[in-house]
Amino acid sequence: MPIRQFQAQRMHAPRDFQAIANQPICVEIGAGKGKHALLFSASNPDKQLIAVERTREKFVAMQKQHGIEGQNNLQPIHADALPWVVHALFPAQVQQFFILYPNPEPHNPAQRWLNMPFFEFLLSRLEVGGTITLASNIPEYIAEAQQQLIDVWKLPFVKEVIAPDSARTHFEIKYLERGELCQQLIITKPASYSTRFDDFQPLQGQTTPAMNIEA
Known part of the structure; x- marks a missing residue:
């Protein structure tokens, strides 16, 4: 599906925001x-x-x-x-992102991670060779994300079945105990990859006038 450009400059800082070191x-x-x-x-x-x-x-x-x-x-x-x-x-600051068992958004597919314009911004924060680990117990969620990586984001990835004795999160333990198939995509950012936010510096708590945001 087509992805609109994320409007990073319209994002309000979280309450009690504190900046971090680069x-x-x-x-x-x-x-x-x-x-x-x-x-x-x-x-x-x-x-x-x-x-x-x-x-x-x-x-x-x-x-x-x-x-x-x-x-x-x-x-x-x-x-x-x-x-x-x-x-x-900051740009290219993050070595690894973990998104483990996110809300599958069954009634709002546009809010799934790889369907959101925000995912491009997330990629801009990842260092070259860095990874994003996305795990889910829903085969359709993984399949859709995999197709988005191929069709939209053009990123290399490895698809893995999570071992039955894995216990990284409370959700993972519950799903595996039920005998559900848990899978993950490990997405890598190659050296040649670029986004429209590669030079975008963090807002560090700045805010803009209130407006409706479409993520």
């Missing part, structure tokens, strides 16, 4: 209660992970568990991911 990081979008974020940061002490979660209840649970475990390379963020990414991240 250094290599990994980002998990929709981190939930933080199971994957805590596992990843504990097993990758050399990497800095920012885990973004919009739902307050889940964010508080992640924050509480992080306080217990205390990984100093993990930073939980309570925000909507789209405006946070626009206002916080």
